[in-house]
Structure formats: C-alpha cells, structure tokens
Amino acid sequence: MKKRIIQYSGYVLAIVCLLYFCILMATIGPAFRFSFVWLVLGLFFLGVSLVLTFSKRGFQWMPKPVVALIEAIVMCGCLIFVVIEGMIIADSAKQPKEEADxxxxxxxxxxxxxxxxxxxxxxxxxxxxxxxxxxxxxxxxxxxxxxxxxxxxxxxxxxxxxxxxxxxxxxxxxxxxxxxxxxxxxxxxxxxxxxxxxxxxxxxxxxxxxxxxxxxxxxxxxxxxxxxxxxxxxxxxxxxxxxxxxxxxxxxxxxxxx
The missing domain is CATH 3.40.50.620 (HUPs)
Structure with missing residues (x-):
C-alpha cells in the first residue's frame, strides 16, 4: 500500500513539475535559471515512480536503517519547509500599522x-x-x-x-x-x-x-x-x-x- 501511494504520488508530482517547467519556458524562457529546478524535480519524481513500477524489489535492496534515515530527513525537511512557507505567507498578508516616514x-x-x-x-x-x-x-x-x-x-x-x-x-x-x-x-x-x-x-x-x-x-x-x-x-x-x-x-x- 505504501509503495503504491509513493508510486502514484510520484507520477502526479512529476506531471505537475514538468508541466510547470513548460509554462515557465513558454512565458519567460530559459534565462531564468531557477526554472530548471522544476525539470530536475519532475525527472526525479518520474524516476522514483518508474523504479517502483517496473522493479520487483523497488528500493528494498537498501538497508532498512538507511531507508529510515532518508525518511526522517525527508520528513524533517518537509516540516521545516512548511513552517517557513507559513511564515512567508503570513508576513505577506500584513499591513503597515502606522504612517511611514x-x-x-x-x-x-x-x-x-x-x-x-x-x-x-x-x-x-x-x-x-x-x-x-x-x-x-x-x-x-x-x-x-x-x-x-x-x-x-x-x-x-x-x-x-x-x-x-x-x-x-x-x-x-x-x-x-x-x-x-x-x-x-x-x-x-x-x-x-x-x-x-x-x-x-x-x-x-x-x-x-x-x-x-x-x-x-x-x-x-x-x-x-x-x-x-x-x-x-x-x-x-x-x-x-x-x-x-x-x-x-x-x-x-x-x-x-x-
């Protein structure tokens, strides 16, 4: 069940990232280099999903402690990302309280x-x-x-x-x-x-x-x-x-x- 969730989530994320990369190329072109992060992410998610789809063992060849460490790092990274993004969004909605000099x-x-x-x-x-x-x-x-x-x-x-x-x-x-x-x-x-x-x-x-x-x-x-x-x-x-x-x-x- 866990394998399928990761597999299908990977395909969805790959499609979203690659489509967004195409939108950026069509609107602002390749000069904005950060755009290529979406291409790399899309290919990464696609690669993970393809491995899970066509390989019987998937990532089971990896030692369990290594898998657990990777999962912990990913979860901590996601938590930090969500907290900081929440702060960015919250500050973007604030209005100045006093008239500025x-x-x-x-x-x-x-x-x-x-x-x-x-x-x-x-x-x-x-x-x-x-x-x-x-x-x-x-x-x-x-x-x-x-x-x-x-x-x-x-x-x-x-x-x-x-x-x-x-x-x-x-x-x-x-x-x-x-x-x-x-x-x-x-x-x-x-x-x-x-x-x-x-x-x-x-x-x-x-x-x-x-x-x-x-x-x-x-x-x-x-x-x-x-x-x-x-x-x-x-x-x-x-x-x-x-x-x-x-x-x-x-x-x-x-x-x-x-």
Whole structure:
C-alpha cells in the first residue's frame, strides 16, 4: 500500500513539475535559471515512480536503517519547509500599522528602460501608499544590471513620477545589487540626511513572497520601526518565487543577514 501511494504520488508530482517547467519556458524562457529546478524535480519524481513500477524489489535492496534515515530527513525537511512557507505567507498578508516616514522600494528586473511586471507591481503599490500618505517620502533602491538600460532606481522614480508623485518626495539609491545592499545603502542615505534610523518609521515595499526576508534583513541592519508592504506576485511565478524564497530565507538566516 505504501509503495503504491509513493508510486502514484510520484507520477502526479512529476506531471505537475514538468508541466510547470513548460509554462515557465513558454512565458519567460530559459534565462531564468531557477526554472530548471522544476525539470530536475519532475525527472526525479518520474524516476522514483518508474523504479517502483517496473522493479520487483523497488528500493528494498537498501538497508532498512538507511531507508529510515532518508525518511526522517525527508520528513524533517518537509516540516521545516512548511513552517517557513507559513511564515512567508503570513508576513505577506500584513499591513503597515502606522504612517511611514519613508518607504524603501526594492528594485527588480528592468527590461531595457521598462520595469518588469514584478517591478511595476512594486511601483504601483508604492504610488498607492504615497497618494494615501502625502507626508511619506520614498527611497527607490536598485542598481543597474549589465543587461538593463537604466538603473532599477531610475525606472522606479520614473514610474512614481508618472503617477503624479512629486519629485521632491523621491530619493534615488542606484548602487545596490542585493536586498542587503538595498537596505544598507538606504540606511546610509537616511543617516546622511540627519535621520535617526532607529526612530524613523520605515515601510519596505517589495513583492509578497519577499516581505519576511526583507523586513528581517532590515531589522538586522538596524531599522527598529520597520514594516513590510506587499505588492502582488506575477501569477505564473508564484510557485517558483515561494520555493526559491524558502531557500533564500534559510541561506540569509545561516549567514547572519537576518
């Protein structure tokens, strides 16, 4: 019975992973390398199910202690994954409790001079907040990649200006290349402007899956009154982003960024 459950579950998971991989190839192409994780997972699940289907012994050749160890590792891994994903989802639903002195809008991919969809959603969310809170200023934070026509910060500034946000309310930080640098360099800007980072009310604007990690990194960097504001995800990237973010949270926790 246990063998059949694993066998059929493997086929289902293989189909889901391989179909999703095809969707990613059709929508964003091979440039997004994490997409290939779904291909590898699909082939892995397919391989396990094929072994259980066509081999009389299946994995019975393995010593029982080894099987028990593998099962324990898998169960612990699944439990950790579920807990962290629950935290990511919970933080994505939170709303800022107080009016911010500053937004820090985190950058994302720019296609030439046009914001990617994920970045446009962040711009939209920041503009919506700034219209509702006219005293809030924004630091738009993001450098320029080799394949980007302008910096992410400039793309965000242009986007906010198109919404009618006053240029005097927008501060550019265009050197950062990671979330940690976004927040460290923005902190330097605030400090040079005479702001007390520990007392300033800061809201980090980023995509829903990224809020937990971004706020965690901000707190580690010295922001004490910091909250997150979630922009929506691109629908077909939701599984990829949430799985990849799990790995990023674990990595940043282990290296001390959070």
């Amino acid at each position: 500053y937004l820090i809008v985190l950058g994302a991919k720019v296609n030439g001079t046009t914001p990617s969809l994920i970045l446009q959603y962040r711009i939209n969310k920041a503009a919506e907040y700034m219209r509702m809170h006219p005293n809030t200023k924004a630091i738009v934070s993001g450098g320029q990649g080799a394949d980007e026509g302008i910096s992410e910060a400039e793309a965000m500034r242009n986007g906010l200006l198109s919404y009618g946000i006053d240029v005097d309310r927008i501060i550019m930080e265009d050197q950062s290349t990671s979330t940690k640098e976004n927040l460290d360099y923005s902190k330097e800007i605030l400090t040079k402007a005479g702001e007390n980072v520990k007392e300033s009310k800061v809201v980090v604007v980023t995509t829903d899956f990224h809020v937990l990690r971004a706020v965690g990194i901000a707190r580690k960097a010295g922001y004490e009154q910091v909250e997150g504001l979630a922009a929506k995800s691109v629908w077909y990237l939701i599984p990829t982003n949430y799985v990849r973010e799990f790995m990023a949270v674990v990595k940043d926790k282990l290296i001390g960024n959070m």
